[in-house]
Amino acid sequence: MIVGEQKxxxxxxxxxxxxxxxxxxxxxTCVTVCFAGGEKEVGILAxxxxxKSKLEGxxxxxxxxxxxxxxxxxxxxxxxxxxxxxDAVLSLxxxxxxxAMNERFPDVLTLPGLNTTFLGLPMEQGVWEERCQxxxxxxxxxxxxxxxxxxxxxxxxxxxxxxSQNGVCEVDPDIPCAWQLIWERAIAFGQVExxxxxxxxxNWSKSRDGGPRKIVREDLRLTHTE
Amino acid sequence: MGEQGxxxxxxxxxxxxxxxxxxxxxxxxxRLRYSPSIRxxxxxxxxxxxxxxxxxxxxxxxDGLMVAG
Amino acid sequence: xADLLEQIGLGGERIQMVNLxxxxxxxxxxxxxxxxxxxxxxxPNPLRDG
Ligand code: SF4
Ligand code: SF4
Numbered sequence: 001m002i003v004g005e006q007k008x009x010x011x012x013x014x015x016x017x018x019x020x021x022x023x024x025x026x027x028x029t030c031v032t033v034c035f036a037g038g039e040k041e042v043g044i045l046a047x048x049x050x051x052k053s054k055l056e057g058x059x060x061x062x063x064x065x066x067x068x069x070x071x072x073x074x075x076x077x078x079x080x081x082x083x084x085x086x087d088a089v090l091s092l093x094x095x096x097x098x099x100a101m102n103e104r105f106p107d108v109l110t111l112p113g114l115n116t117t118f119l120g121l122p123m124e125q126g127v128w129e130e131r132c133q134x135x136x137x138x139x140x141x142x143x144x145x146x147x148x149x150x151x152x153x154x155x156x157x158x159x160x161x162x163x164s165q166n167g168v169c170e171v172d173p174d175i176p177c178a179w180q181l182i183w184e185r186a187i188a189f190g191q192v193e194x195x196x197x198x199x200x201x202x203n204w205s206k207s208r209d210g211g212p213r214k215i216v217r218e219d220l221r222l223t224h225t226e
Numbered sequence: 227m228g229e230q231g232x233x234x235x236x237x238x239x240x241x242x243x244x245x246x247x248x249x250x251x252x253x254x255x256x257r258l259r260y261s262p263s264i265r266x267x268x269x270x271x272x273x274x275x276x277x278x279x280x281x282x283x284x285x286x287x288x289d290g291l292m293v294a295g
Numbered sequence: 296x297a298d299l300l301e302q303i304g305l306g307g308e309r310i311q312m313v314n315l316x317x318x319x320x321x322x323x324x325x326x327x328x329x330x331x332x333x334x335x336x337x338x339p340n341p342l343r344d345g
Contacts, residue, residue, distance in 0.1 A: 248317030290334035
């Protein structure tokens with residue numbers, strides 16, 4: 001899932017500037033699960049904004065709404081009639097949700113209340129770790145299900161590097177060496193020879209090198225363009 | 227309301243039914259004297275109290291808040 | 296929570312978590328007294344009135 005983290009209150013206040021009527025808009029999917037931008041966090045932030053703005057002498061009216069998914073038109077379209085009442089929307093969805101709002105409702109500025117951090121996994125209550133960088137050409141099949149693009153600090157395709165010490169990455173002792181993990185799994189499966197093959201440079205054209213990416217599935221489209 | 231004399235704070239206390247509320251009850255039975263500034267709300271468990279509820283209390287003007295379990 | 300109150304500008308000392316058993320009536324009264332004194336020093340919640 002997409003993992004995000006709320007921006008500091010000061011920064012959010014600065015983003016909102018002179019706005020007097022604000023709608024705080026949460027998202028009921030990824031950011032709810034990571035306790036950053038669901039209904040609960042919307043309630044807390046809205047209350048905090050009302051109090052802080054009042055204490056600073058320019059009270060804001062702050063309303064709250066949470067939609068199931070801010071990254072789909074069908075979930076955000078029902079917000080349309082309400083939006084004309086607001087000077088700004090503060091979205092607690094990920095960057096996709098914020099952009100969906102701006103694209104769909106160009107007359108009102110939707111601002112980000114979160115930093116969208118990574119694609120990852122909740123490890124335990126309160127701990128999330130990055131797992132994927134959406135590189136567009138998945139190599140997990142070569143690396144025994146452990147991603148060196150997201151989890152090796154150097155994104156090596158042939159690892160580990162010389163800095164791997166006792167299973168730990170030289171960049172930070174809190175980072176387990178992804179390549180150590182890959183090798184351990186290869187050994188467990190009795191397939192180390194698969195790692196001895198040198199991997200050629202990765203095809204990054206499917207990643208960000210070609211500019212923004214897009215998927216078009218003609219088999220799913222309702223209107224075909226020949 | 228303009229404050230006259232010493233300021234009499236309003237303090238809200240969320241008290242767990244089984245521990246702190248019972249302690250408050252006992253304090254009453256023992257005729258212990260404590261400040262009348264406290265307003266007690268009994269909750270089934272202090273873990274039940276949500277952050278947003280505490281914030282709403284401050285928004286409505288309480289001066290202090292105790293969560294006792 | 297105290298940190299959030301600090302960020303809002305109300306002051307983190309306005310909140311207090313305490314752990315008591317049902318037999319701790321004296322401690323309860325003490326906590327109330329202590330909290331009252333602390334809040335009196337901090338002054339009223341600036342959001343009171345209006
Ligand atoms: S807007 Fe972002 S956080 Fe919400 S469902 Fe879509 S991807 Fe997940
Ligand atoms: S190889 Fe690419 S797509 Fe696969 S997990 Fe790693 S970053 Fe994600």
